Amino acid sequence: MKSALKLQATAKPKKMALTPPSDMPKSAVPLFKKMGEHLRDLGLLEKTDIPMLASYCRYQVLLDAAQSMVEAEGITVMAVQGPKTHPAIAASTQLSGSMAKLSAQLGIGASARKRIATEAAKAGREDSAASPWEAKG
Numbered sequence: 001m002k003s004a005l006k007l008q009a010t011a012k013p014k015k016m017a018l019t020p021p022s023d024m025p026k027s028a029v030p031l032f033k034k035m036g037e038h039l040r041d042l043g044l045l046e047k048t049d050i051p052m053l054a055s056y057c058r059y060q061v062l063l064d065a066a067q068s069m070v071e072a073e074g075i076t077v078m079a080v081q082g083p084k085t086h087p088a089i090a091a092s093t094q095l096s097g098s099m100a101k102l103s104a105q106l107g108i109g110a111s112a113r114k115r116i117a118t119e120a121a122k123a124g125r126e127d128s129a130a131s132p133w134e135a136k137g
Contacts, residue, residue, distance in 0.1 A: 016040055016047060018037060020054065020057075025061050028054075028058055029057075031057045031061075032054060032057040035106075039106060044107040044116070052102055052105060052106060053106060055102060056108070059098055059099050063092055063096065066089075066092045073088075
């Protein structure tokens, strides 16, 4: 009986499949896979987090598009009343705020990694929360 429990406790869990939602823009899929694999490998991603990760990736695509519009068209646009701030700047600000909230919830970013490491230390275990962009040697 004890050996069966020990075997069960030491067995590695299966890696969760990372399938992007069917309605996800193709340009968001590489980020979804990269971030999903990283978060999953750190033990920070559950199936219930997939919609949140998908939103994060969609917002990144929209943010990139808004920034491209501003770069191409300038920070102001002409309106009936005269020049006004490009609407894509407001969209960028809103998207950045939404992404920051999702980042904190998903464990993305320096402050989230620090919070996770602190919580792990308090729990008496060490978790690695390296960035997926760090070079692996």
